[in-house]
Structure formats: structure tokens, C-alpha cells
Amino acid sequence: MFAFFFTCVCLGANGNCNRAIKRSNCFHASRGKNPCHMNSNPYMIGFGIAEIIFSQIPDFDQLWWLSIVAAVMSFTYSTIGLGLGIAKVAENGKIRGSLTGISVGTVSQTQKIWRSFQALGDMAFAYSYSLILIEIQDTLKAPPSESKTMSKATLLSVGVTTLFYMLCGCMGYAAFGDLSPGNLLTGFGFYNPFWLLDIANAAIVIHLVGAYQVYCQPLFAFIEKSAAKRFPDSEFITKDIKIPIPGFRPYNLNLFRLVWRTIFVMLTTLISMLLPFFNDIVGLLGAIGFWPLTVYFPVEMYISQNKIAKWSTRWLCLQILSIACLSITIAAAAGSIAGVILDLKSYKPFSTAY
Template structure:
């Protein structure tokens, strides 16, 4: 509720609009003019997000580096299982996202009290140990995603560097290159962008990132279609690799890891509430969010099916872990360079989309714990080119910079693209995308145990838990295998 007034006013009155927005009405003595100042029902400045901005956030979060691993995932699953599994993940993610969007307000999904983040929603609907489960999984996953994006961005920058080197010196040149340098460069960019104070101010960055994700997805799709119709190579098999290609245990682990990669490709539930908190009303936030989710997931599924299927058809069971590294450096090298540059720009924005909730959580906790500490409360305003006046806090400067440096160092120690994506996806899929949304829906809707709906929801819970465990085991096995022949901070050729 607004508590400020204007000098020279005769009286103040407060009313609410149909959706609970607080309106401070000022009756001026000198002009006899009524001035309305609107704030949202929680006293915050009016939210301005809409379906399009929310869709951009969803697409930025969903269409990420995960799309590059889908051809490899298809190669592990084959034509029979691959496409249905991708569609199944899309349907599960969309359904549980609807359940989660209804939990933005509690106890009523339209007029109830706002929950500003995922943990608030869990606290309002479930409470108890579920709050700790949510916090641990959500923020660990967000940190893991930031690490995964740092690795992926550096891989794309390395691909550009190698492509240029081979183009100038020939395809037999050694072209030694270090991913550590590129990770440090990516981190330097994030050190600056991380000073953007909150989620609502990165809409422009998110829009640019969404455009970039479309760009490199289209390029990967186009190259895949072109190579598919070239003669002289396998277009894949019905069931993926045969036991003659790899041993039986490795086949099983890779199938499990493929499930984790697909789960990672659809992960965005951990920031859905934060995206929804940017939406204006009317209409009700959950209705707008459901439309944005449908648009975002439908769009990404079309891309995922196209890129995954054509990538698999292009390379068969030898599909690379990162699709854009499989086309060589001359076919055509400039287009692949551009696609990799688009990946880097996209991940610059996506890193912020996933990191802002972590920043907000730590800063809110610190502010509430030490409310009188000047180091936490002091802010200086500076003018920025894209975001207008930005408040710079000494605490934010130190804490956010430390976070970026931490993610870069871990990325340097464990630069395994497919394995890390699979592990991150497996770790977050069941608890954040399925279990908590389902349990919150059951609590909010007061669904009785052992009814048909309750049994169906619990069955969904169990199946997705099994998938997550299998995916995690496969990814861990892959990391262990990679560590056998990896030396940290070593320049590769």
C-alpha cells in the first residue's frame, strides 16, 4: 500500500480496482484535480510484463544449450523411442507448469496473496521439509545451470577460434586452444551484467537472447537438413547403437544420460514463479502465464523435434554431443561461426535469467538478517545505456562478482558438456518440474487421497522419479569416464 502524499493536497482517499490494485487518489486544492497513482495489490510498483515478455523469458530459459545435445540423445534412443520421449517430456513440463502457475497466489490462484518465488509458493502451500527440499534443489540447479552455460559458451567460442585457425593454416594445423581463456571472457561479461539489480530489468536482454536462440536453432536445423540429403552416410537406426558398436553397460548409461539431456532441455520450472511475478493484471497472472508457457513450450518442441530428428538423420548413430561441432570447419565455416556466436550471445542473457533468482534470494536474506548494516543498504545510482538509472550496491558488487567467479572456476575444473547437462537436468526434473507442482496442486485443490485424480498424479510422480534417478546415474557414469583421461586447465589441440 502506498503511504506517500503530495504537498498541498486537501485530502487523500484509497480505493482498489477489480484486481486489488491499490490506487492512491489525491484531491488537489489549487486545481480541484484528481490524480491517481497506481500500485499493485502488494504495494509494489505496477508490474508491466505481458504474455510476450513472459514468452521471451520462457523461450530464453528453455531453448538453450540443451537443443545442441538432442541429436546425440536421439542417437542413443533411436527412431522408435526418441521422438515420443521428447514429446512426452514436453507434455509433462507443460502440464506441471500449469499446476505451478496456479500456485503463484495462495490460497486462491486469482486473488490470493502473491508468492514472489518458488520457495514462497512451497512455503504457502506445503511448508515443512518441502521448503528445504525446494530451496536446496532449486538453487543448486540454478548454480549448476550457470556453470553449464559457462561451459557451453566457452565451447562455442573455442569452436570459432579453431575454425578461424584451420581456415587460415589448413585442416592439419595443431591450433592449440584453451577453453579457460574463453570461460574467463564470458565471466568478465557476466561480472558487468550481474549488477543489473533485478529480474524485471533484463527483459531487453532476454528478448535479444530469444532471437539468438532462434537463429542458431534455425542454422543447426538447416545444416542438418542439408547433410541429411547427402549420400553416403547412415541416417540412424530404429533402436540406436547396436551392441557391436559399444558394450552393453555403456549403451545403458548413454540411454540414461540421453534422458537427462532431454530433461535439461525442458527445464525452466525453477524460475517460472519469478517470471510470473513480472506480469501485470488484469487478466489474472496464471492465465497469462499459461498462455506464455503454451507458446514457449510449443515453439521449443517444434525446434527440438526438428533439430533432434534432422541432426540424427544427418549423422546417424555417430551424432556429436554438440550438434554444431559436427559439421566440420569448412561446410561453411562462416555460417557455423555465426551460429556459435549466436549461442554465446544467447547464453549471456540466459545466464542472467537463471542467476537473478539466486541473487535476489541471497540479498533478501542478508537484508532481513542485518537490516541496519550500511554495507547492505547503501546504494549509488549510475546511468546505464540499456537499463536506465541503475542502483549499485557495494554488497551486490561483492556478492554477485564472487558468484560469477565461482561458476567460472568450477566450469574450468569440470568442462564436460553432455555429462553436465544430463546431471543438471536429472537433478532438477523430478523435484522441481513434477513433485512440488503436483503436491502443491493437491494441497491447494484439496484433492482427496486415493481418488482417481490423486492416483494419476502420484503415478506421474513415480514414473518421473524413476526417470530422474536413471538419468542421474547415466550422467555420473559419463563424468567418471571423462575424468579418467582429463587434466584440468590443460590446453587442447
């Protein structure tokens, strides 16, 4: 279920980025006179078609090249966002914003509370890798043991991710203060150089192609293995048709895989078009998935594996950590739900333009 909605978010984000490229060029051509409002649905449909093709990659371990491309793209747009933030601060000659966040007056006290809670959900979403941690570990070669390799990879990736996110977030707020958009690259925080924004948003689009597959491939494998186990005599589910490809090894076409994965992508595309409130949905998904998958289960497994005595100092510290993260999850979910409710008041399905 989480994988399904995370792929919907990927589609929604892709639509935002494609729309941002179009708006950036439109805004530049009109010299700021045209607000350039447009609908992202055509871009989501195009992304969905591309994902139908990529979804026919049979196994998770065959995505290594796509993961590398996605990682390079992530580094590219993060670096551009950070560079633009630093340049904007230098242009302003001062640091905007404050340690207490958006000032009351710019928003009401209630809005500030809800937005603060929603921001917690957005941050939690950034650490949603626990959904696919085990699947990634299963693709690693041994020796050394997969757990040792994964521990080093997780430490490095979380460290680098946190550093970039903190720098981009802080520099973006320092550049715009109370006027900071929800997304510096797609929310028209920066207007120029427009070509550099186009490159950054194109990098996000390419990154999301890989992100969609990384999240949905484990779900694909689970459904297909379950179906093959339950209906072992069904040729529709189990039979592979070899299609020769000149210069490459034959492609194994499975009709069940073709049909069900195509339906899955079409359904996620439809949901994304119905729910375009990107920031609010991201915050809600991050809140729902953060505590149980990233905190509670890992903490309980660590306690069980290391046989930590109940009511010992270490056990109490771990439980306090878990409860604190649960509180953050509840607050983030509340803030995101409030945001969705507010968005729904002015939303028209398939026709709302931004």
C-alpha cells in the first residue's frame, strides 16, 4: 500500500517538474507579464507511458544502471538548488527568515502550527528508504556479508542526504524568508537563470523515473511470486515468451506481468491526476510511514537481536526515542490532513491549474 502511494507521489512530482520547465520558459519569454498557469496532467500521462515501458524490466536487480542515473540526477539538482540559494543570499546582502520560522502576521497562528507539522511530515518522507531497504540488501554480493555492506552504505547515504537537505533547506529559507515556496525549483522561488532551472527540473524528472521503479519493483515481484505460487498451472501467469532482440539476449515476455504492471501504472497515474497537492500528500505519506517502518520495527528488532533487558537504561532510551518519533508522526499527519482539507476547498478534479 505504501509503495502504491509513493509511486503516485513520484508521478505527481514529475508533473510539477515538467510544468515548472514549461512555466519557466513561458515566464522568461513574457518577461514576467504572463502568470503562465497550466495543468500538469499531460505531463503525468507522458510519465505514466514511460513507466509502463520501464515497468517491464523483470527483476529488481536489473535496475542497477537506472539507480546510478537517478543518483547522479539527485546530486545534480540538489547542487543547483544549493548554488542558487547561496547566490540569492549573496544578491540580497543579508540572511532573511528567523530561527522561529514564518512570522505570525504573514500567516495566522493556526496556519503556522499546521505548516510546521506538515514540514515534519515532509522531512519524514525524505527518510522513507526503509520500505525498500531489505530488497536492496538482497541484491548485494557476498562476501563481505550483506549486512556489513548495507550498514556502511546506509551510514554514508543518510549522512550525505542529511547534509544536502539541511544545506538546501537552510539556504533556501535564508534566501527567501517568509516568502519561501514549498519547492525552490518548481515553486518559482528562483526565476533566473531560467536555463539552469530547466536543467535542475529535467534532472528531477529523470531521477523520478528511477525512483518510481525502485519503489514499485519489490511490489511487482511480491504479487507475481504469490500469483505463480497460487496458480502454478496457469500459462497466463507462469509462461514466458522469448522475444529475440538483435545484439542482446532474448527478452522474456510474461503476459501476466505485462497486463498487471500496465494496469498498476495506469491506476497510479489516475490517482496522481486526482490528487495534485504534492506537498500535503508527501507530508501525509511521510508521517504514516515514518514511525512504524523507520523507527518502531527497527528498534524492536534491535532490542530482540541484542537481547536488551526490559527496563534497562538502553531499553528506556530506545523506547523514549520511539515514543518521541510517534509524537512527531501524529503531529505531521495532523498538519498534512489539515493541508489536504484546505486544498480540497478550491480543487477541481483534472482541471486545476497552477
